Amino acid sequence: MQTRTKRFTNLKAANEQLQKFAKVVNSDHAIRKLHKNESLRVGIDLGTSSIVLTVLDHDNQPLYGAFEYDHAVRDGIVVNYMESVQILKRLKQKAEKVLGIELTTACGAIPPGTGESSAKIVSNVIEAAEFVCRNVVDEPTAAAQFLHLETGTVVDIGGGTTGISVFKNGKLTEVVDEPTGGFHMTLVLAGNQHIKSDEAELLKRDPKKEQNIFPIIRPVVEKMATITKTATSKTIEQPVVVVGGAINFKDFIPTFSKTLGMPVHKPSFPQFVTPLGIGMYDHE
Known part of the structure; x- marks a missing residue:
């Protein structure tokens, strides 16, 4: 019972950080003023639907974040190098203006199992945007780092993939990635409504249309x-925490939980969990 309490305390603490962070994303101010010569950590998430930059202090407390929607990444793989670099440079400049300090280092991430070549491309994008890339980690593991999850399963629903990381007693026991994500919801919606994928993406993001949209994309969930x-060879450890921007539907968690056959937890602002976790790896 003690372990269960600790797990939920961790999610509560994460939610408090996420709620503070969400208020400053793309704003003109940070969570707090910086101290002189303060050491910062930067996380960069090159996602299928958006590129996110997060800034944390040396104690891993979030300070600021910025993002832009993009078409530069598909299924976790960078397909438009120059667009990725240009967006990242803009995000860097925006964050530096707000914080009043130059950002010099960063960490990136890739879906699990996409290989060294994918990690190299992410590193190259980060370096081309005038950062020193210190590390490239896998996305669900970064999410678990932010959530302080010792034992449990993180399911990271990205734009193009579903990444699953299973942890037991602080050790990663299995990590897998399968090509189904938020973009596949968009494709199903586009086909059903006979519209272009860009229109379907905007429709999917409109909370007012959720009641009509979710029944269409339910099979994807x-x-x-x-x-x-089924993708993991080992037992799914509980708690199961699902993250990623694609899960921001009221009926997502009940549907996912029913199909999985066990309780599932969703943090506040799940789209920022992985980017913040990535930033935690930006250190020597």
Whole structure:
């Protein structure tokens, strides 16, 4: 019972950080003023639907964040190098203006199992945007780092993939990635409504249309849960925490949980969990 309490305390603490962080994303101010010569950490998430930059202090407390929607990445792989670099440079400049300090180092991330070549491309994008890239980690592991999850399963629903990391007693026991994500919801919606994918993406993001949209994309959510249940060779450790911008639907968690056959937890602002976790690896 003690372990269960600790797990939920961790999610509560994470939610408090996420709520503070969400208020300053793309704003003109940080969570607090910086001290002189303060050491900062930067996380960069090159996602299928957006590129996110997060800034943390040396105690891993979030300070500021910025993002832009993009078409530069597909299924976790950078497909438009120059667009990625240009967006990242803009985000860097925006953060530096708000913080009043130059950002020099950063950490990136890739979906698990996408290989060294994918990590190298992410590193190259970061370096081309005038950072020193200190590390490239896998996305669900970064999410678990932010959540301080010792034992449990993190399911990171990205734009193009579903990444699953299983942890036991602080050790990563399995990590897998399957090609189904938020973009597949968009494709199903586009086909159903006979519209272009860009229009479907905007429709998917409109909270007012959620009641009509979710029944159309429900099968994709059920597939993601089935992937989580069947893709891992080891037992799924509880708690199961699902993160990623694609899960911001009221009925996502109940649907996912029912198909998975066990309780599932969603942090506040799940789209920022992985980017903040990535930043925690930006150190020597």
